[in-house]
Each structure stands twice: as structure tokens, then as C-alpha cells.
Amino acid sequence: MNFVESDERLALRKAVSDLGRRYGHDYYITKAREGAHTTELWQEAGKLGYLGVNVPEEYGGGGGGIGDLAAVCEELSAAGCPLLMMVVSPAICATIIARFGTDAQKREWLPRFADGSVVMAFGITEPDAGSNSHKIVTTGRRDGGDWVLSGQKVFISGVDGADAVLIVGRTEDARTGRLKPALYIVPTDAKGFTWQKIDMDMISPDRQYTLFLDDVRLPADALVGSEDAALAQLFAGLNPERIMAASFATGIGRLAMNKATEYAKTRTVWGTPIGAHQGLAHPLADAHINIELARLMTQKAAALYDAGNDMAAGEAANMAKYAAGEAAAKAADQALQTHGGNGMASEYGLGALVLAARVGRIAPVSREMILNFVAQHSLGLPKSY
Amino acid sequence: MPNIVVLVKQVPDTYSERKLASADHTLDRASADAVLDEINERAVEEALQIKEAQGGEVTVLTVGPERATDAIRKALSMGADKAVHVSDESLHGADIIQTAKVLAKAIGTVEGYDLIIAGNESTDGVGGAIPAMLAELLGLPQLTHARKVEIDGTSVKVERETDAGRTFLEAALPAVISVGEKINDPRYPSFKGIMAAKKKPVTTLTIADLGIDASEVGLANAASQVLESAPKPPRAAGQQITDEGDGGSKIAEYLVSQKLI
Numbered sequence: 001m002n003f004v005e006s007d008e009r010l011a012l013r014k015a016v017s018d019l020g021r022r023y024g025h026d027y028y029i030t031k032a033r034e035g036a037h038t039t040e041l042w043q044e045a046g047k048l049g050y051l052g053v054n055v056p057e058e059y060g061g062g063g064g065g066i067g068d069l070a071a072v073c074e075e076l077s078a079a080g081c082p083l084l085m086m087v088v089s090p091a092i093c094a095t096i097i098a099r100f101g102t103d104a105q106k107r108e109w110l111p112r113f114a115d116g117s118v119v120m121a122f123g124i125t126e127p128d129a130g131s132n133s134h135k136i137v138t139t140g141r142r143d144g145g146d147w148v149l150s151g152q153k154v155f156i157s158g159v160d161g162a163d164a165v166l167i168v169g170r171t172e173d174a175r176t177g178r179l180k181p182a183l184y185i186v187p188t189d190a191k192g193f194t195w196q197k198i199d200m201d202m203i204s205p206d207r208q209y210t211l212f213l214d215d216v217r218l219p220a221d222a223l224v225g226s227e228d229a230a231l232a233q234l235f236a237g238l239n240p241e242r243i244m245a246a247s248f249a250t251g252i253g254r255l256a257m258n259k260a261t262e263y264a265k266t267r268t269v270w271g272t273p274i275g276a277h278q279g280l281a282h283p284l285a286d287a288h289i290n291i292e293l294a295r296l297m298t299q300k301a302a303a304l305y306d307a308g309n310d311m312a313a314g315e316a317a318n319m320a321k322y323a324a325g326e327a328a329a330k331a332a333d334q335a336l337q338t339h340g341g342n343g344m345a346s347e348y349g350l351g352a353l354v355l356a357a358r359v360g361r362i363a364p365v366s367r368e369m370i371l372n373f374v375a376q377h378s379l380g381l382p383k384s385y
Numbered sequence: 386m387p388n389i390v391v392l393v394k395q396v397p398d399t400y401s402e403r404k405l406a407s408a409d410h411t412l413d414r415a416s417a418d419a420v421l422d423e424i425n426e427r428a429v430e431e432a433l434q435i436k437e438a439q440g441g442e443v444t445v446l447t448v449g450p451e452r453a454t455d456a457i458r459k460a461l462s463m464g465a466d467k468a469v470h471v472s473d474e475s476l477h478g479a480d481i482i483q484t485a486k487v488l489a490k491a492i493g494t495v496e497g498y499d500l501i502i503a504g505n506e507s508t509d510g511v512g513g514a515i516p517a518m519l520a521e522l523l524g525l526p527q528l529t530h531a532r533k534v535e536i537d538g539t540s541v542k543v544e545r546e547t548d549a550g551r552t553f554l555e556a557a558l559p560a561v562i563s564v565g566e567k568i569n570d571p572r573y574p575s576f577k578g579i580m581a582a583k584k585k586p587v588t589t590l591t592i593a594d595l596g597i598d599a600s601e602v603g604l605a606n607a608a609s610q611v612l613e614s615a616p617k618p619p620r621a622a623g624q625q626i627t628d629e630g631d632g633g634s635k636i637a638e639y640l641v642s643q644k645l646i
Contacts, residue, residue: 011462011579019573049576062576 005299009071016050016075025080025255029349032205037161041081045072046116051090054240056098059110065306066091066240070247070298077251078258082356084206085119085158087244087364092237093120093166096183100225100233105185120185121162122237123153123211133181133234138169138213140182140223147171147218149184153211155363159195160207162188167213168234171227181230184222192216202359203352235314239305241364242317246298246324249360253291253328256353260284260335263342274338283334290327297323315378322370325360332357387441387536387558389432390495391465392488392503392515393425395449395456399508409604410611411478412509414450421456424504426463426571428564431534432502433464433572439536442466444495448476448487454587461582462574468587469494475592478604481510485518487602490595492523494588498559500541505530505563516563526556532567 005013023041031038045051053068055061062068073086094113097105112118129135138151149169159165164187170179186193193216195209225233261284264275274280301316336343336350343350361367375381397403397417406413432443445460447453448471457468471491479487492501501523506513520527532551533544541560545552546567574582592602600606626635640646 007458008579008583011458011574011582012576015462015574015579047575048573053576062580064576064580068576 003296005071009068012050012053012068013071013075015048016045016072017079019045019048019050020076020079020081023079023081025349028081028205029203029352032203032352036205038081038083038205039161041076042083042085042116042119045076045083049115051086051116052094052114054090054098055094055110055114059098059106060114061110062114065302066095066243067299067302067306069240070243070302073244074247074251074254074295074298077248078254079251080255082204082248082252082255084204084248085121085161087241087248088122088157089113089118089120089162090116091240091244092122095240096166096224096233096237099236100229102221102225104221105224109185118164119158119162121156121159121165121188122168122241123156123159123165123186124168124234125153125155127152127154133168133231136168136170136181138167139179140169140171140184140218142171143217145220147184147220147222149186149213149216149218151213153213155198156195156209156211158206159188159209159211160197164188165211166224167211180228181234182227183224183230183233184218185224186213186216186218186222190216190218202355204356236310238364239301239310239313239317242321243298243301243305243313245360245364246294246301246317246320249321249324249328249357250291250295250298252353252357252360253287253294253324253331256328256332256335256350256357257284257288257291259348259350259353260287260331260338264338280338284338287327287331287334290323291331294320294323294327315374318365318370318373321360321365322367322374325357325362325367328357328360329354387435387439387499388495388497389435389441389443389500389502390492390498391425391428391432391443391445391460392501392519393429393445393447393456393460394422394504394507394509395419395447395453396422396507396509399423403509404616405611405614409478410614411604414452419452419455421459422504422507422509423571424506424508424564424566425456425460427566427568428502428504429460429463429465430569430571431564432500434569435500435534435536436464441499444469444498446488446491446495447471448479448484448491450474450477457587458582459574461585461587462578463572464574464578465585467585470587470589471592471595472589473592473602475599475603478607479602480607480609481512481514482518482608483602483606485515485522487592487595487597488515488519489522490597491590492519494590494595500536500558501525501561502534503561503563505565516561520561523561526560527563528554528556528560529563531562531564534562534564534568 049062050072053062053064057063097109140147140149164185167184167186171182173180192214194212198208267274297320301320305313332354342348398420401417404413404416443465445465445468503516528543530545530547531543532546535542540557543554
């Protein structure tokens with residue numbers, strides 16, 4: 001058993017952190033408020049291979065694992081630049097294509113995931129199905145050699161800056177006539193594909209969209225991998241998603257803690273730095289402990305996933321995501337509290353952090369659904385739904 | 386195809402609190418995060434740019450304790466090819482002259498070097514004398530404080546910049562160069578660079594390997610001794626100006642008094 005990351009992983013963290021801090025939280029918030037993207041950072045990180053650490057070497061990637069990608073995500077978050085599309089593009093989409101795509105799909109997409117020159121969004125959530133893949137109504141039907149895709153998706157991140165969207169739909173099973181999941185790569189310029197921004201109170205350069213697929217005609221090779229293995233393919237992408245969401249959250253938690261401790265050390269009232277008072281010191285210490293525990297579970301989940309143990313990784317990834325969401329939300333709340341009135345001032349960026357940290361309790365799967373999962377699968381309790 | 390040796394040094398991170406050990410006034414290495422000195426990153430970057438344009442090989446050389454390996458790995462992950470690490474406990478407390486002698490011997494183990502690149506001064510010792518001493522010991526021309534370097538097969542041209550102004554220098558190879566902060570912006574190590582670094586050869590040498598006797602080096606044999614040290618006094622509080630409609634002109638007055646405008 002080893003609780004210390006490798007020298008290479010630590011060197012990667014340091015390098016990514018140096019890059020992220022050169023941009024910093026002010027850069028991220030400014031881009032978000034301007035309605036712009038963090039393209040410069042994405043491209044620079046991409047060129048350095050940081051966004052493609054998990055892509056196989058034969059396609060120009062780093063040949064590392066989700067643990068490496070999660071380290072990149074966490075360090076950028078902690079440096080003030082939580083790149084939401086990292087959770088989606090290299091973690092979900094590149095993983096699914098690398099593991100299940102056809103050779104042609106791998107050749108087309110993986111080299112561009114390797115250097116970050118392609119961004120692929122991921123569309124699963126639907127207005128009436130949430131993320132329940134069995135209730136999804138977006139449907140692909142065969143028409144000659146083509147696929148024709150129709151449906152609607154909601155809360156899809158970053159479509160405006162993406163080259164394509166990996167859409168989770170369903171298609172009719174030729175034998176049984178029942179609908180089964182199917183994954184389609186839909187270019188964002190496909191005819192019949194439109195999207196609409198959802199106004200959010202979050203301050204993020206990666207915005208949320210409702211997607212409309214209106215008889216979108218796609219070539220036969222838009223279907224990822226095999227028509228019969230889609231459920232396995234989907235789950236292969238969702239464990240990395242949870243691990244990345246956990247890293248995204250612990251990074252935000254660390255960012256909040258840095259802001260809080262810096263303020264608590266320097267802000268002096270009645271001759272004493274406010275951090276000397278246990279009323280502030282203890283909640284911050286508690287928040288730090290919870291972030292470290294969540295990081296440990298996240299690293300465990302990534303290690304299990306990278307060792308090929310999908311089943312054990314699933315449980316650990318869900319627990320890590322839960323723990324990270326809770327730890328980040330509490331850390332951000334306490335960081336804001338530590339700042340008093342300044343915590344509410346835009347200049348300190350803590351209001352934005354509180355809401356960004358809060359995402360970890362909701363997405364990509366709510367904490368209630370994780371508690372259901374743990375209650376049923378880890379504890380063997382009866383199902384409520 | 387120039388064969389380049391880059392001198393690197395591990396220093397306490399300038400962001401952390403830097404202290405001298407109370408017992409012997411040498412650097413307290415345990416009290417701060419250790420990093421590759423930023424000016425050395427620029428020296429490595431310059432060597433890599435020359436290599437990318439002209440081919441050749443880049444060797445990094447450091448004198449330092451065991452943990453200086455981390456600074457070597459950083460340079461290797463940026464793209465240097467191999468490293469020489471002189472590590473010997475008897476060097477604890479070595480002064481600049483001793484260090485220059487050790488470096489000169491260690492450079493002798495790199496066959497057929499054309500160019501030695503160093504930072505102009507470290508952020509910890511701030512001696513700024515190593516490049517010149519080294520050139521003297523090796524009998525090579527020195528071109529210090531470079532902000533621009535050009536080399537062809539046989540000579541090197543340097544644009545030198547100091548507070549006194551700019552000078553344009555030329556010398557035959559091999560030569561010693563030191564670079565200033567304006568030379569370039571060092572690259573971040575790529576993921577592939579980080580992964581490749583662990584496979585690159587690092588030769589570790591003791592002073593005995595270099596034919597140096599322990600009685601010639603270390604704190605006890607240094608040419609000068611530090612008798613006393615005191616931390617820098619904290620910076621005095623700044624002057625606060627309350628803006629009563631004349632804040633702008635008060636700031637301007639201050640800047641004029643400091644001869645900044």
C-alpha cells in the first residue's frame with residue numbers, strides 16, 4: 001500500500017500549479033464576467049500535454065491515467081482556474097472513445113484530445129429523465145446508412161465552445177424492438193442541432209445550455225463503438241467523471257482555504273490576527289481535514305480505476321464525489337464567513353466560489369443519489385424507488 | 386552541434402520564509418520549500434532553445450545535497466538530456482571560491498563542452514561571482530549578464546545588459562555565459578518531459594571522484610566566516626493617504642519626491 005503519489009505525479013502537480021497560478025482566479029472570474037472563455041489557458045495546458053495525460057501514447061497522449069488527469073484538474077482549480085470542460089472532454093469523452101471507439105474514431109479524435117485542440121461536450125441529462133439513462137428519450141433511428149437523431153438535452157456544459165457533443169441517446173434493438181442506450185458524436189455545426197443558454201447565477205466561463213436535436217442527420221460512423229455495448233461504454237465514462245468532479249471540488253476547496261487562511265493571518269482586529277481566535281481557526285482546521293480526506297478517497301478511486309478495477313472504482317468514485325462536494329461547500333462557506341463583509345464583496349471572489357463549490361453537491365449526480373447508491377449497494381438496504 | 390553545460394542550483398523558494406541556521410549561519414534548508422532557482426530555469430531554457438535550433442546536447446550540473454536531485458529533475462523535465470550531481474557532505478558551508486573549484490572540476494567530466502550557461506546570480510546567496518570565477522579557473526572567456534545570446538560553430542555573441550547600460554560582446558568557444566532575467570521566459574515542463582526525466586542519466590559524484598580533498602572544502606576551510614546574522618527588519622508601514630478630493634495629486638507628490646516621475 002502506498003499513500004504517497006509518485007515523483008512524476010508530484011512534479012506534474014507542481015508544473016500545472018505554476019501554470020495555473022500565472023493565470024489565477026482573477027483571470028478566471030474576469031473571463032466569466034465578460035462572457036468570454038478561458039481559451040488561452042486551455043490551449044497552453046493542451047500544448048504542454050496536461051489535458052491529454054490520460055490519452056494513450058500511440059495517439060500522442062501522455063499514456064497516464066485518470067489519476068494524472070484528476071491531478072491536473074485539481075491543481076488548476078486550486079490555482080483559481082477550475083476548468084469544467086476537463087471533467088467532460090478528456091475525462092468522459094476521450095475515455096469512452098479510447099476504450100470503445102472504432103479504430104477510425106480513435107484516429108480521428110484521440111490525437112486532438114491529446115493536445116487539447118478539440119473540445120467535446122457531453123450530453124446525457126434530459127428534462128424528464130435527469131441522468132437516468134433508462135428514461136432517456138433522445139432517439140437515433142437508422143435511415144439507410146445514416147442515423148437520424150431527435151430529442152432534447154438540458155444542463156449541458158460548454159457547448160458554445162465545443163467542436164462536438166457526445167450525445168447519450170437510445171436506439172431500437174433490432175431483435176427485441178426495445179430501446180437501448182447508444183452514444184453519438186454530434187458535431188456542433190450539424191444541421192438541425194441548436195442550443196440555448198440557460199441563465200445561471202454561477203460565475204463560470206463554462207456556461208450551461210439546453211440542446212435541441214431536430215432530425216439531425218449523422219453518418220453511420222457517428223455511433224461510438226458497438227451498438228450493443230453502449231451501457232458498458234457509458235459507465236466507463238462515468239467513473240472518470242465522478243473522479244474528476246471530486247478533484248474539481250477539492251481544488252475549489254483548497255482555493256477557498258488559501259483565501260481564508262491568507263485573510264485570517266493578515267486581517268488584524270484589536271491587535272490580533274483573526275486567525276488566532278479558535279472560533280475561526282477550528283472551523284478552518286475542520287474544513288482542511290475534510291478536504292484532505294476527500295482528496296485521499298479521490299486518489300483511491302483513481303488508483304482503482306487505473307488498475308482496471310471498475311467495480312471497486314465505482315463505489316470509491318461515488319464516495320469521493322460525495323465527500324469532495326461536501327468538503328468544498330463547507331470550506332467555501334467558512335472561507336466566506338472568515339472574510340466577514342469582505343466575503344460578500346466581488347473583489348474577493350468568494351461569493352462566486354461558494355456557488356462553484358456548491359455545484360459539487362449537485363453535479364454530475366446529486367448527493368442524494370449517491371446516498372441511495374451507497375445505501376443499496378454498499379449496505380444492502382432496500383430500494384425506495 | 387553545441388555541447389552545452391548548464392549550471393543549476395536548488396534554492397529556498399522565494400515565496401517561503403528563508404532563514405540561516407542558528408548554529409553555523411549556513412542556509413537552513415529544512416525551513417523552506419526547495420526549488421530550482423528561477424534564473425537557472427532561464428539558463429536551461431536558453432540552452433534548450435540553442436539545442437532546438439542547432440542540435441547538440443544539454444547537460445545540467447549542480448553542486449548540492451541529496452535533495453538537489455529535485456532541481457535536476459525539473460531541468461531534465463524541461464528537456465535537458467543528462468545531469469551531473471556533485472553531492473558530498475564535506476561541502477556543507479562551502480564558500481563561493483570552493484564551489485567554483487568544484488564546478489570547474491565537475492565540468493571537466495563533461496567531454497567536449499562548447500558552452501557553459503549559468504544564471505547571473507542565485508536568489509539565496511546573491512554572490513553573482515561564480516560565472517566569473519569559473520571562467521578564470523577554466524581559462525575561458527566570460528560573457529556575463531546576457532539578455533541575448535547567439536552562437537555559431539566557433540564563436541558566441543552576447544548582448545550584455547547591466548544598470549550601466551548595454552554592451553555587445555563576442556568571444557571564441559568554449560566560453561562561459563551568465564544570463565539575466567530578460568533573456569527569455571522559461572517553459573513549463575510538459576507531461577511527456579516529466580515522464581521522460583526519470584529515465585535520463587544522472588551521474589552522482591563525490592569530491593573524491595573529482596580529486597578534491599575534504600580538507601580543501603567546507604565551512605571550516607572557507608576563506609571567510611560569518612560571525613553573526615540578523616533577519617532583515619520588517620518593512621516600515623507605508624504612508625496612507627486619505628482621499629479628500631486631492632488623493633491623485635498627493636500620490637503624484639509622493640512619486641515626485643521619490644523621483645519616480
